Amino acid sequence: MIISVIIPLYNEEDIIDEFHQRVLNAMTKTGDDFEVIYVDDGSTDNTLQKLLNYHKKDSRFKVLELSRNFGHQAAYTAGLNVTLGDYVCMLDGDLQDPPELIPEMYEKLSIGNYDIVYGKRISRKEKAGKRFFILLFHKIFSFINNVGAPDNVGNFGMMNHKAKEAFLMLKEKNRYLPGLRYFIGFRQTAIEYKRPERTRGKAKMNIKSLMQLAFDALFSLSKLPLKLAFVFGFTGLGLSLVGAVVVIIKKITGAAITGWTSMMLSLFFFGSVILIFLGVMGEYIFRIYKETQNRPVYFIRNYHTKDDKNQNS
Numbered sequence: 296m297i298i299s300v301i302i303p304l305y306n307e308e309d310i311i312d313e314f315h316q317r318v319l320n321a322m323t324k325t326g327d328d329f330e331v332i333y334v335d336d337g338s339t340d341n342t343l344q345k346l347l348n349y350h351k352k353d354s355r356f357k358v359l360e361l362s363r364n365f366g367h368q369a370a371y372t373a374g375l376n377v378t379l380g381d382y383v384c385m386l387d388g389d390l391q392d393p394p395e396l397i398p399e400m401y402e403k404l405s406i407g408n409y410d411i412v413y414g415k416r417i418s419r420k421e422k423a424g425k426r427f428f429i430l431l432f433h434k435i436f437s438f439i440n441n442v443g444a445p446d447n448v449g450n451f452g453m454m455n456h457k458a459k460e461a462f463l464m465l466k467e468k469n470r471y472l473p474g475l476r477y478f479i480g481f482r483q484t485a486i487e488y489k490r491p492e493r494t495r496g497k498a499k500m501n502i503k504s505l506m507q508l509a510f511d512a513l514f515s516l517s518k519l520p521l522k523l524a525f526v527f528g529f530t531g532l533g534l535s536l537v538g539a540v541v542v543i544i545k546k547i548t549g550a551a552i553t554g555w556t557s558m559m560l561s562l563f564f565f566g567s568v569i570l571i572f573l574g575v576m577g578e579y580i581f582r583i584y585k586e587t588q589n590r591p592v593y594f595i596r597n598y599h600t601k602d603d604k605n606q607n608s
């Protein structure tokens with residue numbers, strides 16, 4: 296059996312030495328063959344140099360160079376597409392996902408009762424503001440997504456070959472992998488873990504890119520944004536009917552006021568509701584546009600592997 300581990304990396308030179316050592320230890324502990332695919336997502340620091348050194352010393356560590364920075368969901372996808380293993384593991388390269396859990400995940404899958412095991416964070420340490428945003432996202436996501444995906448689950452996880460094949464059949468460009476992984480079904484189980492803070496290096500996902508990811512998740516796996524338009528529309532309609540009755544009664548009883556306030560208020564209210572849902576529509580149109588462009592999610596500049604002589608190595 297071969298285990299493939301995919302690790303996306305973007306400017307992680309501060310942490311990569313320690314990380315590499317811990318991955319090597321964890322993989323050795325599984326007692327099986329393995330390949331580690333380091334996906335360099337267009338790093339501009341020394342990350343790539345370091346990765347190439349590891350590869351030179353131990354060809355089980357392979358390096359997939361993307362042509363520029365494509366974001367970590369794309370980097371995972373690139374890695375998944377080149378894996379050879381019977382089992383594939385997705386692991387962040389910042390030590391927030393402990394590599395030491397890999398043997399446990401592998402054991403769970405190799406018994407054969409499950410096809411996918413994913414890490415579920417029972418606690419996390421991030422700065423208060425970011426943590427609040429992430430927790431809020433997970434709550435909303437697990438509540439409204441149409442596939443029943445659980446909350447507090449990230450990319451960290453392992454799947455067998457069959458599940459990987461299914462996963463790779465999802466060709467959409469707006470990718471939120473934890474949700475898509477849940478979508479494919481199969482027999483899934485969770486391993487709980489505490490997510491530590493990043494000890495070194497800066498988080499590469501800033502609030503903006505996290506928002507982007509949250510939007511990908513919400514828009515691609517839920518139709519709630521569209522439904523909200525109906526809810527608001529009908530609520531507004533109901534309110535204006537009530538308003539109309541009030542206005543007519545006042546007219547009849549001769550107590551009609553000048554009406555400026557109520558008119559301005561309803562103008563503001565319906566104006567903003569309409570704008571919000573024009574935004575929602577725009578978001579869908581943009582996503583449809585992106586899908587129809589059908590651009591690849593990533594480009595590979597180089598794949599350093601000794602297994603395949605046709606590739607650069």
Ligand code: UDP
Nearest residue numbers: 303304305336366367387388389498499500
């Ligand atoms: N990453 C990447 N490309 C990017 C941003 C991040 O490959 O554009 C990698 C990063 O090096 C790390 C993993 O994805 O290994 C998770 O990134 P980060 O810790 O910044 O994300 P967060 O923990 O905030 O979700």
Ligand code: MG
Nearest residue numbers: 387389391498
């Ligand atoms: Mg992180």
